[in-house]
Amino acid sequence: xxxxxxxxxxxxxxxxxxxxxxxxxxxxxxxxxxxxxxxxxxxxxxxxxxxxxxxxxxxxxxxxxxxxxxxxxxxxxxxxxxxxxxxxxxxxxxxxxxxxxxxxxxxxxxxxxxxxxxxxxxxxxxxxxxxxxxxxxxxxxxxxxxxxxxxxxxxxxxxxxxxxxxxxxxxxxxxxxxxxxxxxxxxxxxxxxxxxxxxxxxxxxxxxxxxxxxxxxxxxxxxxxxxxxxxxxxxxxxxxxxxxxxxxxxxxxxxxxxxxxxxxxxxxxxxxxxxxxxxxxxxxxxxxxxxxxxxxxxxxxxxxxxxxxxxxxxxxxxxxxxxxxxxxxxxxxxxxxxxxxxxxxxxxxxxxxxxxxxxxxxxxxxxxxxxxxxxxxxxxxxxxxxxxxxxxxxxxxxxxxxxxxxxxxxxxxxxxxxxxx
Amino acid sequence: xxxxxxxxxxxxxxxxxxxxxxxxxxxxxxxxxxxxxxxxxxxxxxxxxxxxxxxxxxxxxxxxxxxxxxxxxxxxxxxxxxxxxxxxxxxxxxxxxxxxxxxxxxxxxxxxxxxxxxxxxxxxxxxxxxxxxxxxxxxxxxxxxxxxxxxxxxxxxxxxxxxxxxxxxxxxxx
Numbered sequence: 001x002x003x004x005x006x007x008x009x010x011x012x013x014x015x016x017x018x019x020x021x022x023x024x025x026x027x028x029x030x031x032x033x034x035x036x037x038x039x040x041x042x043x044x045x046x047x048x049x050x051x052x053x054x055x056x057x058x059x060x061x062x063x064x065x066x067x068x069x070x071x072x073x074x075x076x077x078x079x080x081x082x083x084x085x086x087x088x089x090x091x092x093x094x095x096x097x098x099x100x101x102x103x104x105x106x107x108x109x110x111x112x113x114x115x116x117x118x119x120x121x122x123x124x125x126x127x128x129x130x131x132x133x134x135x136x137x138x139x140x141x142x143x144x145x146x147x148x149x150x151x152x153x154x155x156x157x158x159x160x161x162x163x164x165x166x167x168x169x170x171x172x173x174x175x176x177x178x179x180x181x182x183x184x185x186x187x188x189x190x191x192x193x194x195x196x197x198x199x200x201x202x203x204x205x206x207x208x209x210x211x212x213x214x215x216x217x218x219x220x221x222x223x224x225x226x227x228x229x230x231x232x233x234x235x236x237x238x239x240x241x242x243x244x245x246x247x248x249x250x251x252x253x254x255x256x257x258x259x260x261x262x263x264x265x266x267x268x269x270x271x272x273x274x275x276x277x278x279x280x281x282x283x284x285x286x287x288x289x290x291x292x293x294x295x296x297x298x299x300x301x302x303x304x305x306x307x308x309x310x311x312x313x314x315x316x317x318x319x320x321x322x323x324x325x326x327x328x329x330x331x332x333x334x335x336x337x338x339x340x341x342x343x344x345x346x347x348x349x350x351x352x353x354x355x356x357x358x359x360x361x362x363x364x365x366x367x368x369x370x371x372x373x374x375x376x377x378x379x380x381x382x383x384x385x386x387x388x389x390x391x392x393x394x395x396x397x398x399x400x401x402x403x404x405x406x407x408x409x410x411x412x413x414x415x416x417x418x419x420x421x
Numbered sequence: 422x423x424x425x426x427x428x429x430x431x432x433x434x435x436x437x438x439x440x441x442x443x444x445x446x447x448x449x450x451x452x453x454x455x456x457x458x459x460x461x462x463x464x465x466x467x468x469x470x471x472x473x474x475x476x477x478x479x480x481x482x483x484x485x486x487x488x489x490x491x492x493x494x495x496x497x498x499x500x501x502x503x504x505x506x507x508x509x510x511x512x513x514x515x516x517x518x519x520x521x522x523x524x525x526x527x528x529x530x531x532x533x534x535x536x537x538x539x540x541x542x543x544x545x546x547x548x549x550x551x552x553x554x555x556x557x558x559x560x561x562x563x564x565x566x567x568x569x570x571x572x573x574x575x576x577x578x579x580x581x582x583x584x585x586x587x588x589x590x591x592x593x594x595x
Binding site: 042078138141153192277365383 | 490519582585
């Protein structure tokens with residue numbers, strides 16, 4: 001038998017097969033299903049109930065209220081109440097109301113296990129790959145199928161391997177790696193495929209920082225993403241209460257990749273995605289944004305504890321520039337609490353940061369602090385399409401949380417390295 | 422709404438990487454009524470595109486149509502506008518799944534996309550897997566049968582109901 005990719009092995013296990021071939025369509029059992037308020041009961045509740053079937057396994061189902069929470073419009077209140085009613089009616093044991101952003105909750109509450117498959121009604125479900133699991137996005141209508149059967153049809157995808165070699169230079173994080181790859185590979189560079197991230201630089205990152213790579217794999221149109229499991233992953237899993245009951249998968253040395261990309265990061269500069277595409281990427285030295293009105297540290301992509309630490313390392317003892325507002329929305333309550341306790345969040349607030357709820361907020365174009373018409377801003381989030389964070393006439397730059405913090409201090413898109421020694 | 426076997430209509434030609442934020446902007450994310458959704462279709466592409474969608478229009482697009490968010494309204498709004506099918510060089514995978522689950526037909530056919538000009542009359546025959554436009558004929562690979570069954574039923578929920586009804590009938594209506 002020819003060598004198998006990790007993705008093939010994970011899908012084979014889930015479909016009860018010895019092996020699966022690239023391009024085959026198979027039915028796979030899912031290990032967990034995620035749904036949130038925005039693509040959840042408000043949309044699929046009636047259709048779900050019309051089938052008259054029970055949820056296949058409530059212990060494997062996570063529902064979050066994170067996209068419209070807390071509400072700023074009556075329509076959002078309605079969505080949240082429908083979400084809560086569904087959780088009550090179905091007696092869901094894992095409903096998280098304002099506790100954090102779904103993908104981060106899935107990881108930190110132990111619903112992501114290496115070698116497993118999880119489906120979620122959100123494009124960034126690929127985040128789970130940092131823990132060696134295949135996270136695959138589905139729509140709310142499709143989630144009815146998963147919820148009633150515990151299975152999903154999957155086309156076995158090809159895998160693209162991306163290796164970052166060399167040591168991470170000062171002032172760079174996972175975000176800079178993923179933006180560099182986006183510049184090269186493009187927004188449709190991995191359609192239907194799996195992105196497998198590795199190499200010395202990737203494995204040197206914290207597990208949370210690795211999530212930035214797998215989280216944003218969806219921006220390449222990838223079906224899923226994977227990173228090999230190591231001691232750091234195991235430590236993260238233990239912290240999340242996952243001791244055993246999982247089996248990590250790795251790609252065989254003789255397995256065929258659809259493509260390979262190798263990068264040497266030794267001289268990497270912080271990278272910036274300029275308006276209005278995530279692959280419109282330049283090194284920070286080449287970016288001249290002019291004055292910015294907003295700097296945003298938030299989302300499942302850019303507000304984990306590792307991101308807050310990066311921001312604090314830049315901004316501690318400094319002040320946000322007059323005319324710029326720094327918004328900070330930690331990705332979960334647990335992260336916010338840890339950041340307070342260890343003294344990471346305090347200095348960001350001291351510098352002038354405005355603390356927002358631990359939910360999706362402006363990254364989904366909802367909540368407080370949306371970009372207004374003509375405004376320019378930078379965010380540690382994942383997308384800079386026109387209209388993503390509010391007005392269709394705003395301009396969004398993307399960078400690491402450290403770059404966002406440096407930009408807030410300078411009042412324009414700025415290089416974090418000048419604040420780090 | 423089940424997909425018709427044969428249909429034709431004018432091409433509305435779009436480029437590459439048409440993302441869900443321009444197909445259906447996030448600020449309308451709470452709207453699911455078909456009549457309301459279609460009012461905001463392609464709003465992010467401006468009136469030049471949004472104002473030209475008519476029932477029967479066939480969208481013809483480049484690579485990675487539907488990239489970005491998993492929001493289902495991107496497929497729902499297109500269907501609500503009466504578009505019978507989208508022909509593209511490739512589709513973003515979440516959009517592909519959402520469309521199947523809504524009963525919206527997607528056709529992957531790069532050669533046809535290159536040959537079809539904006540506004541041209543396009544005829545599609547699903548059974549033979551052929552597109553006719555501008556004097557040319559282009560073949561496309563059919564979707565697997567089980568996906569066509571979902572599309573023919575009018576989407577995943579309607580398909581599920583058919584299966585449940587069939588099982589009940591097999592058990593003698595109990």
